[in-house]
Amino acid sequence: MASDPTTLRLKGASQSYDGERWQFRALDFDLRAGEITAILGPNGRGKSTLLRVLAGLLKPTAGTVESNPRTGFVPQEFSGSFPYSVLDVVLMGRARHVALFGTPGKVDVEKAMEALDATGMAGYAARSISALSGGERQLVLIARALAGENAVLLLDEPASALDLKNQDIVLSLLGRLADSQKLAIAFTTHQPNHATAVADKVLLMLDGAQTVFGATDAVMTEANLEALYGIPVRATRFSNETAFVPLFRQRDRRGATHG
Numbered sequence: 001m002a003s004d005p006t007t008l009r010l011k012g013a014s015q016s017y018d019g020e021r022w023q024f025r026a027l028d029f030d031l032r033a034g035e036i037t038a039i040l041g042p043n044g045r046g047k048s049t050l051l052r053v054l055a056g057l058l059k060p061t062a063g064t065v066e067s068n069p070r071t072g073f074v075p076q077e078f079s080g081s082f083p084y085s086v087l088d089v090v091l092m093g094r095a096r097h098v099a100l101f102g103t104p105g106k107v108d109v110e111k112a113m114e115a116l117d118a119t120g121m122a123g124y125a126a127r128s129i130s131a132l133s134g135g136e137r138q139l140v141l142i143a144r145a146l147a148g149e150n151a152v153l154l155l156d157e158p159a160s161a162l163d164l165k166n167q168d169i170v171l172s173l174l175g176r177l178a179d180s181q182k183l184a185i186a187f188t189t190h191q192p193n194h195a196t197a198v199a200d201k202v203l204l205m206l207d208g209a210q211t212v213f214g215a216t217d218a219v220m221t222e223a224n225l226e227a228l229y230g231i232p233v234r235a236t237r238f239s240n241e242t243a244f245v246p247l248f249r250q251r252d253r254r255g256a257t258h259g
Contacts, residue, residue: 006030007151007184008054008071013063014209015049022209023049026063029203029213031152031184036174038195038216039188041205042229047188050205051154054186068184071152072145076160078129078137086132086140087125090115093147108147115146119173135166142173146181153177155187159194171198192225192233192244204228220244 010029016022023046031037031054041047052058056067078089090112091104104112116122119139129137138158145153155174159167175198177183189195195202195216202219204212206228212219225233225244232247 006032006066008068009066010053010060011064011066013053013060013065015046015053015058016061019061024205024211025209027211027213029054031186033151033184034178034182035184035200036178036198037186037201037203038199039186039203039205040190040192040195040228041188042190045205045207046209047205048156050203051156051186051188054152055154068152070148070150071154072148072150074138074141074145074153074155074158076156076158078141083128083130085125086116086121086127086129087112089129089140090125090144090147093144096148111149112143112147115143116140118146118177119143120169133166135162135169138162138166138170139173142170146177151184153183153185155185157188157190159189159191167194174198192220196220196242196244 008031010027013027013029014022014025039047039050049058051073053060053065054067055071055073056065057073072093087109091108093115094104094108094111113122113125116125119142121136121139121143124132124136124140129140132140142153142155142158159170162170171194174185174187178185199216201214202216204219204224206212212224220242222233222235229246234245234247236243236245
C-alpha cells in the first residue's frame, strides 16, 4: 500500500455485543493520510466502540479491518493513579520502540520532547500530569500518541470536557498534524461545529445502526443532523464558514413550552 494514501480500512464491518442490538452494520470506512474524519452520534450509539475496532482493540462481529500497526489511540482522560511527570506520560507512547524489560533511551526522550514541542507542551515536561488543566492533559495525551511515530491518530471525544478556547487549541492542533505530518486522524464528538471546523469527512452514526459517510459539506446538512440528534438543527453562515445551532425547547418561568 506504499502508493495508496489509505492507512486504515473497514470492509463490511458490523459490531454487536449481544447479536441483537447493532452499533453499526456493513460499514465501509477508510482513513487516509492527511485527512481528518469526524465521527458524530448521540450517547450510546457506538462511537467509542467504532474507535476500538479501528484501533484493533476489538474484533468486529463481522467484516474485516485492514488495521495499521502504527496507530495511536487517545482516550478522553489519563487514568494513571500515580503522579507521573508529563515527560513520563509521553514516554509511555514509546513502549513498542523499547526492548522488553528495557528502559527508554536518549532517542526515546528526544522523540518525546519533539512530540511535546509539537503540541506546545515542551515547557511542562517536568510538571506532574495531575497538576495540569483538562486542556493541558489532553494535549499531553496527544503528544504521547505522537511520540510513538504513528501514522494514524484516533481520539475519543478530545474536546468534550474543554472550554471553548481549549477546544479551539485541540482542533487547530489536529488540523496542523494532518497537514504537516500527513497523519490519518479520526475523532469522535457530539459537536457538529467540531466537524465543520476541521474535518474533511464525516461519519454520522444514526439510529438502527445506519450510517452516513462522505465529504463534510455533503454530509453535514440540517436534515441529517436533525435525524441524528432528534431535535431541529439550523445552519448559519458566517462569512465563508457554516455553524450549526440546535433549537432546544424553551420554557418560561411558568412552565409553558415554546418552540
